[in-house]
Amino acid sequence: MKDDAQLRAEVCDANRALGASGLVTLTWGNASAISADRSVVAIKPSGVDYASLTPDHIVLVDLEGNPVRGSLRASTDTPTHLALYKAFPSIRGIVHTHSFYATMFAQARLEIPCLGTTHADHFAQSVPVTRQLSPAELDEYERNTGRVIIERFASIDPGAVPGVLVAGHGPFAWGPSCAKALENAIALEAIARLAHGTFALAPNAQTLEAHVLHKHHQRKHGPNRYYGQP
Amino acid sequence: MKDDAQLRAEVCDANRALGASGLVTLTWGNASAISADRSVVAIKPSGVDYASLTPDHIVLVDLEGNPVRGSLRASTDTPTHLALYKAFPSIRGIVHTHSFYATMFAQARLEIPCLGTTHADHFAQSVPVTRQLSPAELDEYERNTGRVIIERFASIDPGAVPGVLVAGHGPFAWGPSCAKALENAIALEAIARLAHGTFALAPNAQTLEAHVLHKHHQRKHGPNRYYGQP
Amino acid sequence: MKDDAQLRAEVCDANRALGASGLVTLTWGNASAISADRSVVAIKPSGVDYASLTPDHIVLVDLEGNPVRGSLRASTDTPTHLALYKAFPSIRGIVHTHSFYATMFAQARLEIPCLGTTHADHFAQSVPVTRQLSPAELDEYERNTGRVIIERFASIDPGAVPGVLVAGHGPFAWGPSCAKALENAIALEAIARLAHGTFALAPNAQTLEAHVLHKHHQRKHGPNRYYGQP
Amino acid sequence: MKDDAQLRAEVCDANRALGASGLVTLTWGNASAISADRSVVAIKPSGVDYASLTPDHIVLVDLEGNPVRGSLRASTDTPTHLALYKAFPSIRGIVHTHSFYATMFAQARLEIPCLGTTHADHFAQSVPVTRQLSPAELDEYERNTGRVIIERFASIDPGAVPGVLVAGHGPFAWGPSCAKALENAIALEAIARLAHGTFALAPNAQTLEAHVLHKHHQRKHGPNRYYGQP
Numbered sequence: 001m002k003d004d005a006q007l008r009a010e011v012c013d014a015n016r017a018l019g020a021s022g023l024v025t026l027t028w029g030n031a032s033a034i035s036a037d038r039s040v041v042a043i044k045p046s047g048v049d050y051a052s053l054t055p056d057h058i059v060l061v062d063l064e065g066n067p068v069r070g071s072l073r074a075s076t077d078t079p080t081h082l083a084l085y086k087a088f089p090s091i092r093g094i095v096h097t098h099s100f101y102a103t104m105f106a107q108a109r110l111e112i113p114c115l116g117t118t119h120a121d122h123f124a125q126s127v128p129v130t131r132q133l134s135p136a137e138l139d140e141y142e143r144n145t146g147r148v149i150i151e152r153f154a155s156i157d158p159g160a161v162p163g164v165l166v167a168g169h170g171p172f173a174w175g176p177s178c179a180k181a182l183e184n185a186i187a188l189e190a191i192a193r194l195a196h197g198t199f200a201l202a203p204n205a206q207t208l209e210a211h212v213l214h215k216h217h218q219r220k221h222g223p224n225r226y227y228g229q230p
Numbered sequence: 231m232k233d234d235a236q237l238r239a240e241v242c243d244a245n246r247a248l249g250a251s252g253l254v255t256l257t258w259g260n261a262s263a264i265s266a267d268r269s270v271v272a273i274k275p276s277g278v279d280y281a282s283l284t285p286d287h288i289v290l291v292d293l294e295g296n297p298v299r300g301s302l303r304a305s306t307d308t309p310t311h312l313a314l315y316k317a318f319p320s321i322r323g324i325v326h327t328h329s330f331y332a333t334m335f336a337q338a339r340l341e342i343p344c345l346g347t348t349h350a351d352h353f354a355q356s357v358p359v360t361r362q363l364s365p366a367e368l369d370e371y372e373r374n375t376g377r378v379i380i381e382r383f384a385s386i387d388p389g390a391v392p393g394v395l396v397a398g399h400g401p402f403a404w405g406p407s408c409a410k411a412l413e414n415a416i417a418l419e420a421i422a423r424l425a426h427g428t429f430a431l432a433p434n435a436q437t438l439e440a441h442v443l444h445k446h447h448q449r450k451h452g453p454n455r456y457y458g459q460p
Numbered sequence: 461m462k463d464d465a466q467l468r469a470e471v472c473d474a475n476r477a478l479g480a481s482g483l484v485t486l487t488w489g490n491a492s493a494i495s496a497d498r499s500v501v502a503i504k505p506s507g508v509d510y511a512s513l514t515p516d517h518i519v520l521v522d523l524e525g526n527p528v529r530g531s532l533r534a535s536t537d538t539p540t541h542l543a544l545y546k547a548f549p550s551i552r553g554i555v556h557t558h559s560f561y562a563t564m565f566a567q568a569r570l571e572i573p574c575l576g577t578t579h580a581d582h583f584a585q586s587v588p589v590t591r592q593l594s595p596a597e598l599d600e601y602e603r604n605t606g607r608v609i610i611e612r613f614a615s616i617d618p619g620a621v622p623g624v625l626v627a628g629h630g631p632f633a634w635g636p637s638c639a640k641a642l643e644n645a646i647a648l649e650a651i652a653r654l655a656h657g658t659f660a661l662a663p664n665a666q667t668l669e670a671h672v673l674h675k676h677h678q679r680k681h682g683p684n685r686y687y688g689q690p
Numbered sequence: 691m692k693d694d695a696q697l698r699a700e701v702c703d704a705n706r707a708l709g710a711s712g713l714v715t716l717t718w719g720n721a722s723a724i725s726a727d728r729s730v731v732a733i734k735p736s737g738v739d740y741a742s743l744t745p746d747h748i749v750l751v752d753l754e755g756n757p758v759r760g761s762l763r764a765s766t767d768t769p770t771h772l773a774l775y776k777a778f779p780s781i782r783g784i785v786h787t788h789s790f791y792a793t794m795f796a797q798a799r800l801e802i803p804c805l806g807t808t809h810a811d812h813f814a815q816s817v818p819v820t821r822q823l824s825p826a827e828l829d830e831y832e833r834n835t836g837r838v839i840i841e842r843f844a845s846i847d848p849g850a851v852p853g854v855l856v857a858g859h860g861p862f863a864w865g866p867s868c869a870k871a872l873e874n875a876i877a878l879e880a881i882a883r884l885a886h887g888t889f890a891l892a893p894n895a896q897t898l899e900a901h902v903l904h905k906h907h908q909r910k911h912g913p914n915r916y917y918g919q920p
Contacts, residue, residue, distance in 0.1 A: 025420045026413060028348065047458030076449065076457050098348045103424055107346040108432035116797040117859045118718065118788045135441045141449070168438050169347045183716060190715045194793055196427060197886060202798035208858050211825040219766065219831070227766050228737030255650045256643060258578065277688030306679065306687050328578045333654055337576040338662035365671040371679070398668050399577045426657060485880045486873060488808065507918030536909065536917050558808045563884055567806040568892035595901040601909070628898050629807045656887060 004042075004069065007035055008058040011042040014178035015058075018095060019050020021182065023189055029097035030075040033178040034085045036092075039063070043081060045072035076142060083146025084174065088158040093178030095185040101192035102171035105129070109167045112195050113207045119194070120208055120216035121227075122187040124160035128152050132167045145169070160221070163188045234272075234299065237265055238288040241272040244408035245288075248325060249280020251412065253419055259327035260305040263408040264315045266322075269293070273311060275302035306372060313376025314404065318388040323408030325415040331422035332401035335359070339397045342425050343437045349424070350438055350446035351457075352417040354390035358382050362397045375399070390451070393418045464502075464529065467495055468518040471502040474638035475518075478555060479510020481642065483649055489557035490535040493638040494545045496552075499523070503541060505532035536602060543606025544634065548618040553638030555645040561652035562631035565589070569627045572655050573667045579654070580668055580676035581687075582647040584620035588612050592627045605629070620681070623648045694732075694759065697725055698748040701732040704868035705748075708785060709740020711872065713879055719787035720765040723868040724775045726782075729753070733771060735762035766832060773836025774864065778848040783868030785875040791882035792861035795819070799857045802885050803897045809884070810898055810906035811917075812877040814850035818842050822857045835859070850911070853878045 014031040018024060027050070032043035042058050060069035063082055067074070075081075081094045105112050105127075112127040114120055130148040137144040149164050149172065162184040163173035171192075173185035198205045207213075220227040244261040248254060257280070262273035272288050290299035293312055297304070305311075311324045335342050335357075342357040344350055360378040367374040379394050379402065392414040393403035401422075403415035428435045450457040474491040478484060487510070492503035502518050520529035523542055527534070535541075541554045565572050565587075572587040574580055590608040597604040609624050609632065622644040623633035631652075633645035658665045680687040704721040708714060717740070722733035732748050750759035753772055757764070765771075771784045795802050795817075802817040804810055820838040827834040839854050839862065852874040853863035861882075863875035888895045910917040 026416060028351075045459065073456075073459055098420075098424075100420075100423060100427065103346065103348065104427040104431055107424060107428040108435050110431060115858070116793065118793065121718075132439055133442065138441055138445045141445055168345070168442060186716060190788075190790075193790060194788075194797060196431060197790065197794035198797040200430060200890060201794055201800060201886060205798050209822055211828055212823065212858060215828045215831055226736075226763075229735065229763055256646060258581075275689065276686075303686075303689055328650075328654075330650075330653060330657065333576065333578065334657040334661055337654060337658040338665050340661060362669055363672065368671055368675045371675055398575070398672060426661060430660060486876060488811075505919065506916075533916075533919055558880075558884075560880075560883060560887065563806065563808065564887035564891055567884060567888040568895050570891060592899055593902065598901055598905045601905055628805070628902060656891060660890060 003035060004040065004060060005055065007033055007040070007042045008055040008060070011044070011058050011178055012053050012055040014093065014095070014182050015044045015053050016050055017179075018097070018182055018185075021186060023097045023099040023185060024050070025098065029095070029099075030077055031093065031095045031178045031182060032075075032078075032081045033093045038085065038089075040068050041078075041081060041085060043078055044075050045070070046075050048072070077145075079140070079143035080146040080149075080172070083143055084149060084172070087146070087150040088153075088174065090159045090176070091174040091181075092176050093181035094172060094174045095178065095181040096170070096172045097185055097189075098170040099185065099189040099192075101196050102165060102189050103169075104196060105192050106165040106170050107168060111165070112192055114213055115195050115198050115205055116208055117212065117216045118187075119191045120213040121220050122184060122191065123162070124213070124217045124221075125156070127163060127165060127188065127191065128156060128161065129165045130167050160217070233265060234270065234290060235285065237263055237270070237272045238285040238290070241274070241288050241408055242283050242285040244323065244325070244412050245274045245283050246280055247409075248327070248412055248415075251416060253327045253329040253415060254280070255328065259325070259329075260307055261323065261325045261408045261412060262305075262308075262311045263323045268315065268319075270298050271308075271312060271315060273308055274305050275300070276305050278302070307375075309370070309373035310376040310379075310402070313373055314379060314402070317376075317380040318383075318404065320389045320406070321404040321411075322406050323411035324402060324404045325408065325411040326400070326402045327415055327419075328400040329415065329419040329422075331426050332395060332419050333399075334426060335422050336395040336400050337398060341395070342422055344443055345425055345428050345435055346438055347442065347446045348417075349421045350443040351450050352414060352421065353392070354443070354447045354451075355386070357393060357395060357418065357421065358386060358391070359395045360397050390447070463495060464500065464520060465515065467493055467500070467502045468515040468520070471504070471518050471638055472513050472515040474553065474555070474642050475504045475513050476510055477639075478557070478642055478645075481646060483557045483559040483645060484510070485558065489555070489559075490537055491553065491555045491638045491642060492535075492538075492541045493553045498545065498549075500528050501538075501542060501545060503538055504535050505530070506535050508532070537605075539600070539602035540606040540609075540632070543603055544609060544632070547606070547610040548613075548634065550619045550636070551634040551641075552636050553641035554632060554634045555638065555641040556630070556632050557645055557649075558630040559645065559649040559652075561656050562625060562649050563629075564656060565652050566625040566630050567628060571625070572652055574673055575655050575658050575665055576668055577672065577676045578647075579651045580673040581680050582644060582651065583622070584673070584677045584681075585616070587623060587625060587648065587651065588616060588621070589625045590627050620677070693725060694730065694750060695745065697723055697730070697732045698745040698750070701734070701748050701868055702743050702745040704783065704785070704872050705734045705743050706740055707869075708787070708872055708875075711876060713787045713789040713875060714740070715788065719785070719789075720767055721783065721785045721868045721872060722765075722768075722771045723783045728775065728779075730758050731768075731772060731775060733768055734765050735760070736765050738762070767835075769830070769832035770836040770839075770862070773833055774839060774862070777836070777840040778843075778864065780849045780866070781864040781871075782866050783871035784862060784864045785868065785871040786860070786862050787875055787879075788860040789875065789879040789882075791886050792855060792879050793859075794886060795882050796855040796860050797858060801855070802882055804903050805885050805888050805895055806898055807902065807906045808877075809881045810903040811910050812874060812881065813852070814903070814907045814911075815846070817853060817855060817878065817881065818846060818851070819855045820857050850907070
């Protein structure tokens with residue numbers, strides 16, 4: 001119970017920070033986190049303003065989506081979050097937005113190539129794009145949105161590539177906590193904006209040399225990382 | 231009378247929120263609402279700052295535009311609002327702006343095709359553009375602005391497509407209340423910005439598959455909608 | 461003396477509003493006003509922060525640029541302002557900025573054609589661009605900047621076209637007061653941003669039909685104007 | 691000791707101002723300053739939020755990078771700063787960011803030509819781009835980032851050109867103090883944004899005539915400069 005309270009507080013904070021981040025318009029975005037034992041997920045209620053959220057509004061569901069606590073309806077995107085938590089055991093937080101530049105790439109159905117060290121600091125390769133869902137897959141629309149993401153990550157490590165673009169929709173980002181997932185959502189939007197403007201200047205801009213990409217990713221995420229405080 | 235006070239308060243709130251929304255420069259925008267019995271319309275006075283508006287400043291007019299209450303002159307766009315209220319019985323609020331990206335499409339005289347789910351969540355098809363007014367139509371300029379909108383909606387449901395681009399001018403958005411009309415104006419600007427940036431990346435970007443468009447619009451607006459709280 | 465105090469207060473307010481308007485980076489912009497008898501000009505001191513300005517900091521100069529009051533050095537652009545006040549007797553305030561979109565057009569040395577009613581509401585035709593100064597004209601650089609503006613307005617009414625782009629430099633806007641000059645500087649930046657984004661969508665975007673341009677300009681500025689309060 | 695306290699206070703202020711400047715996302719940027727006797731450098735600690743910085747957090751290192759004071763780890767970019775302080779004796783402050791428009795040019799590996807007086811006011815020529823580091827140079831990555839900057843400035847005066855774009859990475863700016871370095875970082879971002887938008891309008895935009903470039907740079911930085919207060 002005490003753990004649940006902490007989980008809801010953490011998810012409330014992440015959703016409020018998301019609302020203040022500049023990544024969301026109206027109520028188009030949500031943050032969630034999974035408990036340490038991976039038995040429950042805390043997530044934003046659907047269609048509620050960020051600034052008015054309190055931990056009490058945060059909805060708890062089990063991994064099948066059954067309500068565990070809270071009287072509000074969970075975000076409609078909950079089945080997508082659940083599918084990702086089940087498939088990616090290393091992640092503990094997820095943030096979904098319709099942030100402008102990442103969504104432009106998602107709408108153009110173009111992956112974001114690594115054009116600079118800002119990208120390499122957060123993503124170990126291009127940010128991938130999913131395929132579109134088939135008519136038959138609309139039946140379980142949100143759950144299948146999770147499935148096409150998982151399909152796209154068949155040979156990608158979600159720890160090294162903490163986000164994706166859903167074709168014709170927008171970005172999902174994740175991380176070892178919902179605070180880190182929000183950081184990755186912010187980084188993804190910045191990377192997308194930089195790539196958008198770089199292509200405007202130079203349509204054939206070259207990707208970052210592999211040796212520099214690797215170096216930058218390792219100095220923040222490798223076993224001998226030296227960015228930040230020890 | 232009590233109803234009028236509530237209508238003016240609601241319209242005052244919507245205009246103040248419009249001023250704080252980032253959609254308006256100087257005083258280029260206005261919000262209105264019609265009473266439940268559709269006998270009077272409350273609208274922003276012309277050329278007054280948003281932040282200083284009080285319910286007392288809000289002007290009441292009848293459906294012919296005759297002043298019913300208030301000593302200030304109503305927005306010059308009042309005849310456009312009135313024409314729309316008469317033609318679209320399902321709407322109760324209207325917001326007009328010169329918001330940047332929607333106005334760029336209006337100036338380019340290009341409709342905004344549906345390129346993603348953000349669009350589909352709010353508009354059931356492309357955002358249409360009107361034709362330009364003829365010289366003869368300038369006589370009753372603002373009223374005829376309403377008429378070319380209505381003409382463009384001859385076979386479009388204003389409930390499913392809650393906004394339009396007036397050629398060479400800018401957007402009008404509407405909804406079941408002036409608060410909802412403002413939400414639709416915000417959504418329209420976001421959709422326009424996303425489309426603008428998507429076309430910069432991919433001039434031939436494909437439109438959203440019809441089955442996904444329909445699914446997204448229905449989950450927010452259909453008879454079995456499940457977005458938001460019940 | 462009392463009139464001078466009012467003039468300085470007005471110019472202080474306009475410069476502070478300019479600093480808060482989003483039109484200026486660092487200290488790249490200034491506002492001035494001329495006294496009713498057109499004997500003295502009040503202007504921002506050079507290189508001083510907007511937020512810390514008080515009426516006491518505002519510098520008074522005569523029309524030859526000689527200091528009349530104040531211990532600070534006047535804006536380096538003072539001779540440009542003086543040249544315009546002498547040549548355009550209908551104006552009483554001037555605002556100079558390096559605002560982003562207007563400066564892009566100035567750097568591209570392209571006039572801003574009228575693409576929509578937002579433009580027509582404020583400028584009765586294209587926003588003109590000056591020619592570049594010759595090497596010989598650098599001698600009196602700031603004064604000659606005024607002269608190339610005046611040269612460009614040989615057959616343009618500065619009352620109907622309240623601003624200009626100086627080639628390779630940036631915009632100057634003016635009006636019947638420094639508050640109105642600031643409004644015109646804000647409108648000019650918005651018009652430039654709209655045109656920039658319209659051309660990105662439609663490189664051959666058509667200009668606004670003459671009859672609509674005229675109608676819009678007249679409804680705000682003509683003898684029978686009906687925008688704003690009487 | 692007292693001098694050190696002042697140096698740390700100054701660097702703390704510059705980092706806090708950097709955080710509020712709009713130039714940084716997350717913690718992607720840092721400011722430093724060197725002592726008057728050029729024996730110690732004060733710099734931001736790695737990965738710490740700007741708003742929570744106090745002078746006590748600021749790290750002091752000697753010119754070989756050995757910690758002199760402070761328990762936090764210095765910015766990972768410290769060796770780049772140190773290399774620049776050693777090579778450019780006229781500078782006393784450095785600011786590094788991933789600001790959007792300057793980084794777009796760095797990613798496109800295009801120098802920023804002087805297209806207008808805004809540029810000429812701050813940079814006496816194009817803003818140069820470095821070459822990319824070779825695989826062998828990754829060994830001492832941050833130090834060699836400094837070296838490729840210095841190599842690029844073999845025949846450029848860092849006093850007249852107070853910034854650079856590191857290929858595939860982002861901008862470094864500098865000046866006679868860290869406050870001035872921040873001003874130059876802000877100017878560099880504005881110049882980049884103006885150039886980006888100018889090229890969108892006019893891909894073959896002409897550079898500013900040499901006589902005007904020189905005039906503008908001299909009026910702010912030449913021996914007879916007359917911008918700002920004496």
